[in-house]
Amino acid sequence: MKRVAYVLSAAGQGFWRNPAMxxxxxxxxxxxxxxxxxxxxxxxxxxxxxxxxESKVEIALFIDDKAKVSEVLxxxxxxxADPAVSRVEYVTKEQALKRLQDxxxxxxxxxxxxxxxxxxxxxxxxxxxxxxxxxxxGDELRAEIGGGVVADVIxxxxxxxxxxxITRVLSVGGIAILAMMLFVALFVIVNxxxxxxxxxxxxxxxxxxxxxxxxxxRWPFILEGMLVGALGAVxxxxxxxxxxxxxxxxxxxxxxxxxISLGPQFAFQLxxxxxxxxxxxxxxxxxxxxxxxxxx
Amino acid sequence: MIALDDVSKRYxxxxxxxxxxxxxxxxxxxxxxxxxxxxxxSTLIRLLIREELATxxxxxxxxxxxxxxxRSRVHRLRRKxxxxxxxxxxxxxxxxxxxxxxxxxxxxxxxxxxxxxTERALSLVGLSARRxxxxxxxxxxxxxxxxxxxxxxNRPRILIADEPTGNLDPVTSWEIIKLLIRVNELGTTxxxxxxxxxxxxxxxxxVVHLDHGMVVRDEREGLYxx
Numbered sequence: 001m002k003r004v005a006y007v008l009s010a011a012g013q014g015f016w017r018n019p020a021m022x023x024x025x026x027x028x029x030x031x032x033x034x035x036x037x038x039x040x041x042x043x044x045x046x047x048x049x050x051x052x053x054e055s056k057v058e059i060a061l062f063i064d065d066k067a068k069v070s071e072v073l074x075x076x077x078x079x080x081a082d083p084a085v086s087r088v089e090y091v092t093k094e095q096a097l098k099r100l101q102d103x104x105x106x107x108x109x110x111x112x113x114x115x116x117x118x119x120x121x122x123x124x125x126x127x128x129x130x131x132x133x134x135x136x137x138g139d140e141l142r143a144e145i146g147g148g149v150v151a152d153v154i155x156x157x158x159x160x161x162x163x164x165x166i167t168r169v170l171s172v173g174g175i176a177i178l179a180m181m182l183f184v185a186l187f188v189i190v191n192x193x194x195x196x197x198x199x200x201x202x203x204x205x206x207x208x209x210x211x212x213x214x215x216x217x218r219w220p221f222i223l224e225g226m227l228v229g230a231l232g233a234v235x236x237x238x239x240x241x242x243x244x245x246x247x248x249x250x251x252x253x254x255x256x257x258x259x260i261s262l263g264p265q266f267a268f269q270l271x272x273x274x275x276x277x278x279x280x281x282x283x284x285x286x287x288x289x290x291x292x293x294x295x296x
Numbered sequence: 297m298i299a300l301d302d303v304s305k306r307y308x309x310x311x312x313x314x315x316x317x318x319x320x321x322x323x324x325x326x327x328x329x330x331x332x333x334x335x336x337x338s339t340l341i342r343l344l345i346r347e348e349l350a351t352x353x354x355x356x357x358x359x360x361x362x363x364x365x366x367r368s369r370v371h372r373l374r375r376k377x378x379x380x381x382x383x384x385x386x387x388x389x390x391x392x393x394x395x396x397x398x399x400x401x402x403x404x405x406x407x408x409x410x411x412x413x414t415e416r417a418l419s420l421v422g423l424s425a426r427r428x429x430x431x432x433x434x435x436x437x438x439x440x441x442x443x444x445x446x447x448x449x450n451r452p453r454i455l456i457a458d459e460p461t462g463n464l465d466p467v468t469s470w471e472i473i474k475l476l477i478r479v480n481e482l483g484t485t486x487x488x489x490x491x492x493x494x495x496x497x498x499x500x501x502x503v504v505h506l507d508h509g510m511v512v513r514d515e516r517e518g519l520y521x522x
Contacts, residue, residue: 002401002410206385209345210450211375212402214367 003216010220014196015227022228025185025192029232029281030239032181033274037240039174040270041262046167048260053163059138062152063122065093071149076124079141084133089125096120121151132164182281189228189285193221197293204293214294222286229282233275240270297323297454297485298344303353305339305509313339315509317353321487323453326480328496329489330520331506337489340506341458344487345377346370358453375403378447378455378484382462384439386431386446392438393418393427396445403450417445421475437468444475448484455479457488461495469495493520 015022063072072090080088091099097118128134138155145152197204207217244267263269298321305314314336321327329337342348343355346362355362358376365373386395397414405413418424421441431439440460447455457476461469473495480486490496496503496519503518504511513522 002406003404006401202385203387206387206398207402208371209374209379209385210399210403210446211371211373213371213404216402216404 007216007219007223010200011223011227014200014220014224017199018192018195021192021195025188025228026231026235028188029185029229029278030235032178032185032281033232033236033278034239035181036178036277037236037270037274039170039178040273041240041266042170043167043174044262044266045260046163046170048262050163050167052260059126059128059134059141059153059155061124061126061141061150062154063124064149064151065121067149072122072124075149079124079126082137084128084130084137085126086129087127089127091123091125093118093120093122096123132161135161185281186285186288189225189282190289192228193225193286193289194293196221196224197290201293217294218287218290221290222283225282225284225286225289226279227282229278229280230275232282233278236278237271237274240274241267297321297325297358298487299354299356300340300343301354301356303343303350303355305336305343305348306351312509314343314350314506317506317509317511319504319511319514321485323485324480324483325502326477326486326499327488327502327504328499328518328520329487329504329506330491330496333491335506336509337506338458339509341379341456341487341489344454344456345374345379371403375450376453378450378452380440380443380447380455380457380460382459384431384443384463386439386442388431391428391430392423392434392442392445395431395442396449399446399449413449413451417449420448420479421445435468436464437471440464440468440472441475444472444479448479452484454485454487457486457490459489459491461490461492466494473499496520 061075076088076090079085097120100120126137128137134155138153141150142153144150204217298319300317300319303314303317303319304312306312317336317340329340331337339348343350343362344357346365349363357373360369360373362373387398390398393414396417397410400410400413415424418427421444423438423441423445426434426438429438431442434442440463444455444457444460455476460476461472464472469492476486476488477499500517500519503513503515503520505513505518505522
């Protein structure tokens with residue numbers, strides 16, 4: 001117990017012996033972690049958005065009224081054979097009209113005039129499993145327009161394409177910025193611990209002289225580094241969770257259009273990742289610092 | 297107990313701190329290391345506790361080749377070799393008892409052992425009554441006795457004293473020497489580097505004289521100067 005008490009109290013003393021430096025490094029770690037949390041959340045949000053949009057990526061083929069059912073079924077079979085396709089639905093002229101009537105029934109501002117003749121074409125609705133294939137696939141089908149079966153091709157793959165580009169840029173840029181911040185945080189912690197080591201150099205000298213193991217000498221400083229990291233994590237997470245409500249409120253309109261969910265576990269995962277990174281950076285920086293001193 | 301075989305220590309700038317030193321110290325001996333400042337006494341002591349490594353030759357302490365010992369074992373060597381310095385090296389914010397207990401706590405001892413061994417060491421050096429004083433409240437002799445208690449509390453087999461009386465007046469110096477003699481009589485091998493001719497001449501113990509890094513004299517019942 002004495003040993004544990006010694007290590008813990010030495011770590012705490014180290015932190016408060018030089019409060020300005022300790023708080024400065026806590027602040028730097030907080031900034032780094034905020035950035036980390038921001039990228040983690042944005043990345044998760046974009047991935048969710050891509051997922052939502054991907055599930056909506058559809059290509060509609062309008063069928064020429066003159067096409068034979070056997071030709072349509074042959075085309076359907078051909079499309080289904082493509083690995084990028086998850087599902088193909090054949091909507092006949094009658095079904096299309098029925099859908100339109102259903103929509104009209106539900107909406108008061110939508111009055112469907114009585115029509116004797118069905119103007120709606122039959123269609124094949126293609127759902128893709130891989131949104132990135134949408135452009136290629138749409139182009140292939142468009143080439144068949146005028147062949148007697150395909151009358152028109154409607155697709156909207158640009159949104160997904162753009163979103164995927166944003167996600168990629170954000171991941172690469174985010175990792176680069178994060179790496180720089182990580183370096184800065186590590187640097188600050190190394191220096192904080194170096195000062196702590198310097199303040200206790202007499203004590204360390206005596207410890208080594210009477211035969212304390214290197215690990216025993218190291219632990220208080222590693223704990224102090226982890227304390228800096230943990231404090232930074234607590235501050236950063238407080239800010240993140242305090243901001244979560246207002247930010248979600250501001251994004252409500254957007255979220256109605258695009259129902260993105262970060263998943264029920266996300267808050268926990270975010271907190272765990274931020275704390276994990278904080279402790280690793282703290283312990284890592286301290287280890288580097290003490291190692292350099294003990295090697296002398 | 298301690299053996300130096302053909303040991304030399306050369307610093308990067310080319311100067312020799314020790315040159316071809318052969319020395320054997322048996323268990324239970326009390327020896328004086330004498331010689332002018334810069335003769336190599338402190339370097340020899342630093343080799344024994346592996347604060348420095350010999351350039352050539354072997355340093356063996358309690359059966360172990362200190363130079364070939366991995367860094368992870370050095371702390372075990374230091375528990376077998378207590379060291380006392382001229383400047384005491386006490387922690388000013390800890391009491392006498394805490395300074396002594398510190399050596400036990402940081403070497404992994406717990407609870408009752410810490411208390412009992414600390415009291416034993418304090419009573420050996422005669423400081424039980426001063427256990428709760430801070431170093432600044434003690435005389436030089438009392439501070440050195442605290443340092444000796446700390447060096448002995450882990451029950452080392454060897455005690456090395458580097459100029460232990462260098463900062464003390466003659467009367468106090470004699471008190472410290474008497475304490476060291478008693479420690480030696482209790483079975484601890486004692487190596488003491490000193491400039492104090494009066495003490496060396498009065499005690500007539502083994503004297504190893506270093507000059508420019510070489511052993512120039514090794515006498516059984518020696519004097520400070522030949």
